Amino acid sequence: MRLSANFVLSEFEVTDTDLPNDVPSRYIKRIQRLVDRVLQPLRTAVGQPVHINSGYRSPKVNRAVGGSSTSQHMVGEAADITVSHMDSQELADAIDRLNRSYDQLIRYAPERGGHVHVSLRARGNRQQRLYAPAAGGYIVDHQEP
Numbered sequence: 001m002r003l004s005a006n007f008v009l010s011e012f013e014v015t016d017t018d019l020p021n022d023v024p025s026r027y028i029k030r031i032q033r034l035v036d037r038v039l040q041p042l043r044t045a046v047g048q049p050v051h052i053n054s055g056y057r058s059p060k061v062n063r064a065v066g067g068s069s070t071s072q073h074m075v076g077e078a079a080d081i082t083v084s085h086m087d088s089q090e091l092a093d094a095i096d097r098l099n100r101s102y103d104q105l106i107r108y109a110p111e112r113g114g115h116v117h118v119s120l121r122a123r124g125n126r127q128q129r130l131y132a133p134a135a136g137g138y139i140v141d142h143q144e145p
Contacts (some may be wrong), residue, residue: 003032004040012055012079017064023056027076031056034079034120041098046083053115054080077103078119091116092129092141101125107141109134 001009012031015021023031043050057065057073072078083091088107095105095118103125106117111134131141 001028003035006043006049007035007039007052011052012076014052014055015057015061015065017061019058019061019064021056021058021061023076027056030076030122033122034077034118038095038099038102038118038120039079039081042083042095045098046086046094048083048085051082051084052079053082053113072103072119072121077121078117080113080115080117082115088114088116096129100127102127104128104130105141106130106132106138108132 003009009023009028009031013021013023039050054065054073055078056076057067057071059074062068062071062074067073073080081091086094088109092105092107095102095116101120103119103121104117105128107130108115108117109132112132129141130138132138
């Protein structure tokens with residue numbers, strides 16, 4: 001199913017766990033919102049493919065990868081992404097410049113994957129920006145000037 005010029009639903013179902021990970025139809029609207037408001041505008045702005053490392057996660061997949069029990073991945077509201085030749089700081093800053101209505105924007109240290117987690121709710125977005133350092137945990141992150 002095509003979601004936009006550059007994204008298809010199957011990208012959100014990929015997992016390395018060998019577990020079933022089909023997106024339930026009730027969550028497709030949420031994924032579509034994330035694509036429309038964050039991912040496609042980002043792809044257009046950076047002019048490079050946005051790779052989805054982890055999109056939707058079934059509860060079993062989420063447990064298998066050690067995800068949070070309240071992970072927004074399980075309800076189609078989050079994606080972990082990378083863009084070639086951009087580190088997590090550059091990528092998070094690009095998202096922040098394009099759209100400040102995200103719920104969470106978490107950039108991970110290279111030792112923790114070097115990706116960016118971005119989530120978007122239908123309403124009540126917290127605009128929470130965090131950094132996940134190599135040592136573990138999360139700290140408040142600030143946009144570069």
